[in-house]
Amino acid sequence: MTTEPLTPLMTQRSELLAHLRQPQEYDLAVVGGGATGLGTALDAAARGFKVVLLESHDFAKGTSSRATKLVHGGVRYLAQGNISLVREALHERTTLLKNAPHLARPLAFVMPSYKLWETPFYGVGLKMYDALAGSAGLGATEFLGRMDTMRCLPTVQGDGLKGGVKYWDGQFDDARLALSLARTAALKGALLVNYCEVTQLTYADGKVNGLIAVDKEGGERFQIKARCVVNAAGVWVDALREKDGEAQGKPVKPMVAPSQGVHIVVDREFLPTDHALMVPKTTDGRVLFAVPWLGKVILGTTDSPKNQLDYEPEAMKNEVAFILGESARYLRRAPKISDVRSIWAGLRPLVKHQDDDAGNTKKISREHTVLVSKSGLVTVTGGKWTTYRAMAEDVLQHCMDAKLLPTRTGGVTVHLPVVGATTTTMREGMNDPQGLHSYGSEAPLVKSMEGANRELAPGFTEAMVRFAARFEYARTVEDVLARRVRMLFLDAKLAGSIAPRVAQILQEELGIDPQLDAFSAIAQQYATVPQP
């Protein structure tokens, strides 16, 4: 594996916009800077295509910063019999761990059993998971006795505990991986601009030939020509599809059935271990995780149909009650509302099929879908973070099959380390509070920057804010505290308290209003748990 050079590309907005202004035709224009759009932009740029990507908010502002942080085959999908999805995801899991070792690592999961039949029953399923992984396996599934289960999960509910099953999956930092993909795509020649919303498609002879995008900071309007436009707007894909349908005089049916998932974050003392806890069957028949992450523990998630497509969806009382109630069944000391450090919700872009029951999103397929409209608009949605790379390959294949792009061989990202990838394989320590380790090979650069010795919070230095502004496309306090470092997701009150200082540093670096008030309102939302 090669190490990225210690001279990252600057992400100066005036220069990015100057490039957007230049009259030229791109091969590919991507709408949306989440996992799907960024993966597509990177794959295309790595194949030598001329690529532009527009994101209406910040990279990973949507669903891609709100995952459970698992790089997984999906034990649950195995139970549903979706073997091909699991096999592909297990394969992708290995690729991701290899190409982003500073942001992803293997993690042991333990499923505690309280009934004698549970250990063999789940154990056999997990042995199948190992078999499907084959050489991509991260470690063999083990049957644990009661004492070993308690050693792995020191705070697990001991009453009635019979034993457990330990298996391996992966864990990652979703938003930082998104940024790393954006920066890797930029190194490969793609132009990526955040806070630039695609408002319209343009047509020639009934075929999409580009789009109109608006800079959300300055209001400037850009007309961008592209041979192929990919709509990777997550749960928001239907808005652009509807515009495309109107242009064709043919209304389209929505393809997304959004489903909300909530996570609650508590201190590590509730699960002080390097193992995650997996509940195979909650009272509503789903799985629930308690996962150690960056010095805290994430509890979640839920699966509730949702029609409103907010950028900051709010957790519902019943979701909070569900997570706390299930946690209380499995942890000796149950977290209470006053223990919650942060609460956040995300919207899964599940793909609807004709016979899907919209009231039950648990059953809807987790696979992705690519559609090419009559006018040539390529829409991709669904899937999961773990499979973003395979999805990108599929999108490009569709573009080439539809003759929107010339054929160029794929597979180019299989061995492509992302920005920051270190030469050491599979880093340990994602349990440590966030610090320089998240920067991988760029850590020495961050350490050498102004403010490296001035801590704003444990492990979080002034230099990280400057690095975010200069090299990581950050524009606002939220960009820094939610996605360049993950403090909003880990401890919303702490994030709110250091926000004014972050705003000052950003103001110095960028000379713009870094939106402190807007961030304070969001931090308040993440710190406020709806009372069940």
Ligand SMILES: Cc1cc2nc3c(=O)[nH]c(=O)nc-3n(C[C@H](O)[C@H](O)[C@H](O)COP(=O)(O)OP(=O)(O)OC[C@H]3O[C@@H](n4cnc5c(N)ncnc54)[C@H](O)[C@@H]3O)c2cc1C
């Ligand atoms: C609760 C929850 C837990 C999950 N956990 C996991 C997990 O542990 N592991 C896993 O592999 N997967 C997980 N997933 C799934 C995974 O997070 C998603 O599949 C993935 O993030 C979707 O990425 P996306 O790029 O399609 O959508 P998004 O990340 O939402 O990106 C779409 C982007 O398009 C932008 N956009 C919208 N309209 C426009 C426009 N007009 N112009 C420009 N930009 C626009 C949006 O701002 C947004 O940033 C989870 C999902 C949820 C909800």
